[in-house]
Amino acid sequence: MADIPQLHHFIDGRDFTAKAGEERLLSNPANEVPLWRMPLATAEIVATAVAAARKAGDAWAALAPTDRASILHRCASQIRSDAEEIARRITLENGKPVTESRVEALITADEIVAVAELATQLRTGKQASQARSLSFQHARPRGVVACIMPWNYPLLTVLSHVFAALSVGNTVVLKPSEKAPNSVLAPVRALSKILPDGVLNIVMGDGVAGKELVAHPHVDCVLFVGSQRTGQRVAEECARHLRPSIMELGGKDCFIVDALCDLDRAVPVALECAMRNAGQICTSSERFLVHRSLYPEFADRLAKAAARLQIGPGLEEATQIGPLIDASQLAIVESHVAGSAAAGAEILTGGRREAGQGFFYPPTIVADVPADCALWQDETFGPVAALRPFDDFDEAIAMANEGPYGLGAVLFTDSSRHAMQAMDQLDVGLLKVNTAIGIATGSTWEPAKQSGFGYGNGRELLLSLVHQKSVLWQA
Secondary structure, X not given: OOOOOEOOEEEOOEEEOOOOOOEEEEEOOOOOOEEEEEEOOOHHHHHHHHHHHHHHHHHHHHOOHHHHHHHHHHHHHHHHHXXXXXXXXHHHHHOOOHHHHHHHHHHHHHHHHHHHHHHHOOOOOEEOOOXXXXXXXXXXXXXXXXXXXXXXXXXXXXXXXXXXXXXXXXXXEEEOOOOOXXXXXXXHHHHHHOOOOOOEEEOOOOHHHHHHHHHXXXXXXXXXXXXXXXXXXXXXXXXXXXXOEEEEOOOOEEEEEOOOOOHHHHHHHHHHHHHHHHHXXXXXXXXXXXXXXXXXXXXXXXXXXXXXXXXXXXXOOOOOEOOOOOHHHHHHHHHHHHHHHHOOOEEEEOOOOOOOOOOOOOOEEEEOOOOOOHHHHOOOOOOEEEEEEEOOHHHHHHHHOOOOEEOXXXXXXXXXXXXXXXXXXXXXXXXXXXXXXXXXXXOOEOOEEXXXXXXXXXXXXXXXXXXXXXXXXXX
């Protein structure tokens, strides 16, 4: 394994070479060829990273918001300059088509600019008070923010949260996913000439490293994006320490096709919502509720469109569907689809992987999925659309609200009344009406039910990352 590149933790502005210890071999999901060796952080390494972040905190917090924004703008420019190299690395590690990885890199730069500008506009308020007195709110950074982030958008999701914390004066210790750490590690190393030492630190590892980070006494806040099961453990650990946290967890989003709907518009968007990033998005549409009058035609059109998608290695420009992240994710997808077929569902296209290297699974459309199947109930995280019909819109709303998740939903309709009803009654944090785009830059949202808690994006997220102090000052 000596010829396989070795990754290093990044602490206090430089590579941190750990003593010989446990490591993990990471491979390209398209061909299973080893990429690099990842060290697993120990409690000692986590403590070193937290100490570096704590040490850098006072100077970073003391900067004017406009000065921090200027630094963040330079970081965004660096990511734009390196976008092609970044995209290639994301695709090597994550498997998604390089066309999607390029978009991820550029949107990441846009998100950094957005939080930089929002942070300069924060106003915490002044109250009317009696003569010779002032009453106001004074905001200070929380301190050291632990960011534990996922692999499916290993740059965008990660750095949008990291730079939100940095923009308001916090310092960060980041633990990226053990499945795709170099997608963010390499760009952050390139930013070391811009960010002050210790402001952004990276420790790599699995759940053990994550637990050590969350439990560290000098961590002041936790941002977590990941599975419901892991999120519950992180929340429990935060509760033990009375530590604030923000959680974005799993989803099982619905795509509702109303009777008043243009299928020429709806089908392409449905395909994108189900198949982008091979369905490995928290807000992928996995459950499709289609009005019975449109159900046969919609199912047929969607199946034919899915069958035309080109599967292959992500580095090939023509590829539209890359591999799943690893063998364990592939096994979940295979199990869900096979279970639905055994329960009586009809596989319209896909449903069986071809032999060969890589964790590929074909775009799959499954009709008449029983409501008690894992494919309908549990997060699949694969290129699979499960379909069921409904007869009236009230029934569709009720069906969409079934289950523990409340992350997002898509509604395709030409009825403003139904759109307004969905706004009021769908128990989700994101509602996309006639579009696949989930949120405008600068907007905020909040997951519902067991999909998490706390604000994601926007001004409200930034306010969650500062400590509000009320001041009454009398002359």
